[in-house]
Each structure stands twice: as structure tokens, then as C-alpha cells.
Amino acid sequence: MPNQRLRDSLLRNGLDFDHVAKATGVDPKTVERWVTRDRTPYPRHRHAIASLVRETETYLWPDAVAPDTKKEINESEVVQVYAHRHSINQDVWAHLLSQARLNVSVLVYSGMFLTDNPALIRTMRQKAEEGVKIRLLLGDPASREVARRSVEEGIGKGTLAAKVRNALAFFKPLANSGHAEIRCHKTTLYNSIYRFDDEMLVNTHVHGFMAGHAPVLHLRRLSGGDLFETYAESFQGVWDGAKPSKW
Structure with missing residues (x-):
């Protein structure tokens, strides 16, 4: 075979x-x-x-790979665990983005905290011009999944959808200029994913908490490991089922 x-x-x-x-x-x-x-x-x-x-x-x-060896590799893929996403220093985000040479992939519902960086669009445009493939997956603001998550976070049924629309407007210039591909998904997210080549931040989703207050895993891909690959395949599955955003 x-x-x-x-x-x-x-x-x-x-x-x-x-x-x-x-x-x-x-x-x-x-x-x-x-x-x-x-x-x-x-x-x-x-x-x-x-x-x-x-x-x-x-x-x-x-x-x-033998089970014992694979266990050691999987444990080594975890660079750091953050109790809350908001505790991650901005230098970490800046470093991960700056060192990306192949791809930047983001899976969120809104990711509005990213828009706090006034240089983000300019930096992403520059990375794209250097050959980095940028893929952004945001929630469909009209979907039941986004409305449900908004309620679960305790911020009201329509609040998260409004955040998604704001994020889409923020990232629209990247799509219009061809520097990024943006799709909207209707999946139930158990975590948000921020991938920069072979490093990744995985923001878990916890019922009753906004994503910024939930834990984050910082992963680095190792040959023979399963952990990074699991989340990479998860991203690809959502990407394949998502549709181009409608402006």
C-alpha cells in the first residue's frame, strides 16, 4: 500500500x-x-x-516513532503555558510575526485585540510582499455559533457579531490589495489559533470567560510530535469548510 x-x-x-x-x-x-x-x-x-x-x-x-519517544517530543513542543492571553507580552506577538517566512494563519471569531496594534496592517502587508502567505479565518457574524459564543461569554447575544464586523472592516484593506485571504466560518471554536510558521499560540476557550482571560499554549513544531500537527490540521479543516468573506 x-x-x-x-x-x-x-x-x-x-x-x-x-x-x-x-x-x-x-x-x-x-x-x-x-x-x-x-x-x-x-x-x-x-x-x-x-x-x-x-x-x-x-x-x-x-x-x-515509539510511544515513549513521542511522549517526550510532545511535551517538548510546549514552549510555555500562559494562564491568560492578556498576560502575553506584546513583544512575543511582534517577534512571532516578524520571524514568519512562510505563513501566518489566524483562526478566531473576531480577534479584535489584534487591532490594538496600529502597525499590524502595514506589517502584514510587508510580510505578504516578502512572500509570506497570510490566511485569516473570522467567524461569520450572522451565524448561530457566533451568537451562542457571545452569550456564553456573558457579553450579550449580538456583541460578538459586532466585534466580528469591526474586525472584518479592519482587515478589509489586506484582502482588497491581495495581501491576505480572508474567510468566514461557522464552526464552534474550542480554541483560537495563531500560527507563525512552526510556532503557534493556541488560545483555549472556556465557558463563561472571554478569550482574553483564558489560557494559551505556546507551541513549537518538532519532527515526530503530534501536538502542533493536531492544531495545524484543525485549522486546515476549518479553512477548507469556510467561505470567502462578504464585504
């Missing part, structure tokens, strides 16, 4: 068996067996391939 994840990752990056063979120091026939027969490479080869296609070992070979 072929390893479809490995095959797709190679195709997406424009790589063939010869490219991988040179990077790993093996025969192209060996690489072919890794793909077409789902043979598992040695650890040193897995590291090289994962780096080559910018994926984790866990994603490419889910059963390759």
Missing part, C-alpha cells in the same frame, strides 16, 4: 525520487519503495525527508 502522505508531500514540493535519493544518500529504488510500498525509512532518513518537504515525521509516518 503506498504512502499517500509522502507521495503528496513530494509532489507538492516538486520533488522526485532522485531529489530524495540525493538528500538521503540512498538509491532512488529505495525511495520508490518508501513511497509505493510504504516502507519506513531509518530515523536519519526520516529527519532529512521531513525537513525537505517541511512536514513532521508523525504526519509522514504516523507509526514510526
Whole structure:
């Protein structure tokens, strides 16, 4: 049975068996067996391939890492835990955005606190011009999910929807200029996600509390880990089901 994840990752990056063979120091026939027969490479080869296609070992070979090793890696993916989002220093947000080279992905309902940064639009536009892919997922202000979350936060049924509309207006220039793609979703959010390449802030949602008062996990992606990959796949699932925002 072929390893479809490995095959797709190679195709997406424009790589063939010869490219991988040179990077790993093996025969192209060996690489072919890794793909077409789902043979598992040695650890040193897995590291090289994962780096080559910018994926984790866990994603490419889910059963390759021993449980004890995977537990250690998952624990190491947690850089820091913040009791409240509002306690995160602004320097942390600025650093994560400034070091992004490939993608910035945001999943929120409104994310209005981001608009407190007057330079955010300018910075995001600059990052996009440097080749960074920017994807923003905001809640559909007309959805039942946004209304329900507004009630659960104790701020009134229509308050969060108004915040979403304000956030959409704030980010609209980025979409109009082609510097970002913005979509609206109708999912029930169990957490907000702020991804900057291989680092991520995951803001949990707690019933009865506004997101700013809820805990945040600062994660850094490690090859062989599951934690970062879980939230990355969650973001992609919501993105795939969302629709372009209507202005």
C-alpha cells in the first residue's frame, strides 16, 4: 500500500525520487519503495525527508516513532503555558510575526485585540510582499455559533457579531490589495489559533470567560510530535469548510 502522505508531500514540493535519493544518500529504488510500498525509512532518513518537504515525521509516518519517544517530543513542543492571553507580552506577538517566512494563519471569531496594534496592517502587508502567505479565518457574524459564543461569554447575544464586523472592516484593506485571504466560518471554536510558521499560540476557550482571560499554549513544531500537527490540521479543516468573506 503506498504512502499517500509522502507521495503528496513530494509532489507538492516538486520533488522526485532522485531529489530524495540525493538528500538521503540512498538509491532512488529505495525511495520508490518508501513511497509505493510504504516502507519506513531509518530515523536519519526520516529527519532529512521531513525537513525537505517541511512536514513532521508523525504526519509522514504516523507509526514510526515509539510511544515513549513521542511522549517526550510532545511535551517538548510546549514552549510555555500562559494562564491568560492578556498576560502575553506584546513583544512575543511582534517577534512571532516578524520571524514568519512562510505563513501566518489566524483562526478566531473576531480577534479584535489584534487591532490594538496600529502597525499590524502595514506589517502584514510587508510580510505578504516578502512572500509570506497570510490566511485569516473570522467567524461569520450572522451565524448561530457566533451568537451562542457571545452569550456564553456573558457579553450579550449580538456583541460578538459586532466585534466580528469591526474586525472584518479592519482587515478589509489586506484582502482588497491581495495581501491576505480572508474567510468566514461557522464552526464552534474550542480554541483560537495563531500560527507563525512552526510556532503557534493556541488560545483555549472556556465557558463563561472571554478569550482574553483564558489560557494559551505556546507551541513549537518538532519532527515526530503530534501536538502542533493536531492544531495545524484543525485549522486546515476549518479553512477548507469556510467561505470567502462578504464585504
